[in-house]
Amino acid sequence: MARAEIGAIPAMPPIVDRHRTARRAHVWLAGLLVVVCICSLATGASGTSLWRVLTALLAGDPVSVTDRVVMLDIRLPRLVMGVLVGASLAVSGAVMQGLFRNPLADPGLVGVSAGAGLGAIMAIVLGAFLPSALITLVGNWTVPVAAFLGGWLSTIILYRVSTRAGRTSVATMLLAGIALGALAGAVSGILVYMADDRQLRDLTFWGLGSLAGATWSKVLVAGPMIGLSILATLYLGRGLNGLAMGEATAHHIGINVQRLKNGAIMTVALATGAAVAVSGGIGFVGIVVPHLLRLATGPDHETLLLNSALLGASLLLIADLVSRVIIAPADLPIGIVTAVLGAPVFLWILLRRRGLVDL
Amino acid sequence: MTLTARDIRVSLGRKQVPHGVDLNAEAGSVTAIVGPNGSGKTTLLRAITDEVPCLGQVMVEGLDIATAPGWQLAARRAVLPQMATLAFPFTVLEVVRMGLMSGGHGQDPSLPSRALAEVGLAGYEGRFFQELSGGEQQRAHLARVLVQVWAPVGQDGPRWLFLDEPVAALDIAHQLEVMDIVTRYARAGGGVIAVMHDLNLTALHADHVAIMSAGRIAAAGPPDLVMTDATLSKVYGCKLRVGVAPEGPRPFLLPHCAALA
Numbered sequence: 001m002a003r004a005e006i007g008a009i010p011a012m013p014p015i016v017d018r019h020r021t022a023r024r025a026h027v028w029l030a031g032l033l034v035v036v037c038i039c040s041l042a043t044g045a046s047g048t049s050l051w052r053v054l055t056a057l058l059a060g061d062p063v064s065v066t067d068r069v070v071m072l073d074i075r076l077p078r079l080v081m082g083v084l085v086g087a088s089l090a091v092s093g094a095v096m097q098g099l100f101r102n103p104l105a106d107p108g109l110v111g112v113s114a115g116a117g118l119g120a121i122m123a124i125v126l127g128a129f130l131p132s133a134l135i136t137l138v139g140n141w142t143v144p145v146a147a148f149l150g151g152w153l154s155t156i157i158l159y160r161v162s163t164r165a166g167r168t169s170v171a172t173m174l175l176a177g178i179a180l181g182a183l184a185g186a187v188s189g190i191l192v193y194m195a196d197d198r199q200l201r202d203l204t205f206w207g208l209g210s211l212a213g214a215t216w217s218k219v220l221v222a223g224p225m226i227g228l229s230i231l232a233t234l235y236l237g238r239g240l241n242g243l244a245m246g247e248a249t250a251h252h253i254g255i256n257v258q259r260l261k262n263g264a265i266m267t268v269a270l271a272t273g274a275a276v277a278v279s280g281g282i283g284f285v286g287i288v289v290p291h292l293l294r295l296a297t298g299p300d301h302e303t304l305l306l307n308s309a310l311l312g313a314s315l316l317l318i319a320d321l322v323s324r325v326i327i328a329p330a331d332l333p334i335g336i337v338t339a340v341l342g343a344p345v346f347l348w349i350l351l352r353r354r355g356l357v358d359l
Numbered sequence: 360m361t362l363t364a365r366d367i368r369v370s371l372g373r374k375q376v377p378h379g380v381d382l383n384a385e386a387g388s389v390t391a392i393v394g395p396n397g398s399g400k401t402t403l404l405r406a407i408t409d410e411v412p413c414l415g416q417v418m419v420e421g422l423d424i425a426t427a428p429g430w431q432l433a434a435r436r437a438v439l440p441q442m443a444t445l446a447f448p449f450t451v452l453e454v455v456r457m458g459l460m461s462g463g464h465g466q467d468p469s470l471p472s473r474a475l476a477e478v479g480l481a482g483y484e485g486r487f488f489q490e491l492s493g494g495e496q497q498r499a500h501l502a503r504v505l506v507q508v509w510a511p512v513g514q515d516g517p518r519w520l521f522l523d524e525p526v527a528a529l530d531i532a533h534q535l536e537v538m539d540i541v542t543r544y545a546r547a548g549g550g551v552i553a554v555m556h557d558l559n560l561t562a563l564h565a566d567h568v569a570i571m572s573a574g575r576i577a578a579a580g581p582p583d584l585v586m587t588d589a590t591l592s593k594v595y596g597c598k599l600r601v602g603v604a605p606e607g608p609r610p611f612l613l614p615h616c617a618a619l620a
Contacts, residue, residue, distance in 0.1 A: 018450070018453075101446035101447075102446065103447070238460065241457060244445055244449065245444065246440070246444050248405075248410045248438075249438070249440060249443075251409070251410065251429060252408065252410075252433065252437065252438040252440075253433050253437075253457060253460050253507060254430040254433025255429065255460070256428075294447065298448070298449070298453070299447035299448060300449075
């Protein structure tokens with residue numbers, strides 16, 4: 001008969017190598033993304049069927065003009081933009097959480113998206129006052145670059161305000177984020193008030209957050225910025241792991257903390273700026289995706305960041321799918337779908353970690 | 360084979376603590392920094408590990424810490440902080456593995472488990488770090504620090520351990536265990552600088568003691584020479600009597616002999 005001994009050592013959990021699980025997750029999540037992409041291409045308000053197009057292509061038959069337009073000019077750019085935006089939202093969330101050492105940091109919650117949005121709105125409304133030479137130089141990039149600058153500036157301000165001597169105060173970060181968001185919102189409001197009718201039409205979709213306006217030109221503008229930020233995550237993971245022990249310890253184990261912070265802030269600003277510029281404010285992807293992955297495969301940023309990109313892309317495509325079919329043939333703004341799914345998860349994290357955010 | 364710090368000054372508000380401190384330490388021996396609260400021990404350690412900006416010059420094995428790149432320093436010295444924070448639910452093994460990052464030891468993957476066994480945490484690999492007790496967390500961080508500079512002497516010279524109150528949260532058995540690890544590291548040729556609160560453990564294990572008072576070094580030398588009634592009583596502001604342990608020449612203090620001045 002088993003007998004509890006006084007002073008017996010409690011059973012140790014088995015050593016699970018979460019690193020290997022997380023690496024395997026790369027493959028699974030990539031597979032999921034492929035499946036979701038196919039579903040997304042096959043679904044839409046028009047009668048175009050992916051199967052019909054594929055069989056026609058394989059048999060060498062001509063594809064009808066309608067099918068070609070629906071596939072190549074509507075569904076495909078929307079798919080690619082969904083992948084890009086979903087990946088960038090999740091990556092910017094994960095990087096920001098690593099930088100602030102807190103699972104509640106998310107560009108949408110702490111004013112970075114609002115800052116990026118303000119940059120974009122400024123570019124739309126005040127763009128006419130910019131020197132024409134500059135406009136021809138940056139062209140299509142005016143709005144994304146302005147959004148990037150807005151996001152970059154607000155991340156820097158937020159970090160300066162909430163981090164003292166290498167430690168980030170959660171309360172200060174969230175409160176400063178609210179203040180930043182409110183300020184950016186107020187200035188955006190003034191600009192909207194100043195805007196003319198044509199600009200107002202351009203601005204309307206910011207508040208909604210949608211992939212409906214996806215075009216190849218937008219994909220071409222956002223693609224390089226988002227690609228760059230995802231590439232940067234390959235170099236940030238190790239450093240963000242060290243940063244979890246605080247700036248001083250990260251420095252002691254040989255991490256160039258200043259360079260890491262600059263890189264992380266640039267990555268967040270690039271990813272958020274590009275996503276906001278092409279799709280408006282889509283919330284909660286950046287907080288839900290990294291959190292789910294941390295639960296499943298641990299917080300190691302070396303695998304978390306890439307996995308976040310993959311899962312973020314899949315989840316946003318699924319949300320987009322929901323937004324397209326739920327009130328078809330109309331489009332529900334995708335921001336509504338992500339908020340309905342994401343807000344409860346956010347509340348759940350808050351409840352689980354209440355001690356961490358007590359003021 | 361030394362660490363030299365010259366004229367170290369750190370500005371804290373309007374005060375300078377430490378205020379023009381010189382410190383020499385030899386590899387192969389344990390150097391302890393002691394002194395009352397607020398005397399500048401921890402700030403001095405932070406200054407010589409390049410954690411806070413300071414005036415003066417610190418050389419570790421010929422490397423000027425102000426100009427040497429971080430990775431180069433990380434391969435030569437490891438630092439155990441007083442308060443260990445950790446964001447996100449890493450396991451003990453994942454935390455200790457972070458000591459492998461600096462890569463000065465050929466990335467031997469068995470080191471983390473060996474270091475955990477060394478600090479008495481064998482089998483804790485799969486536990487969540489945040490679920491450990493304060494003392495266990497401190498020992499897990501010590502394991503991480505040991506992994507970072509595993510060999511006390513490398514091809515390019517001795518390695519250094521900088522420890523800020525390494526035994527503060529530990530019970531007496533683990534205090535002795537950790538001090539034993541540290542002493543063996545020094546005997547094997549490594550350098551050790553430790554900020555200490557416990558004067559008896561200091562007397563027992565340190566080869567060299569620097570006693571700080573109000574941002575300056577009040578006395579420095581071997582413990583039996585500098586840990587005297589007069590010096591300690593003056594520095595700590597209370598009456599202390601130093602005796603000699605029955606078995607050996609090391610000095611010791613008993614609290615019942617102490618009284619507020």
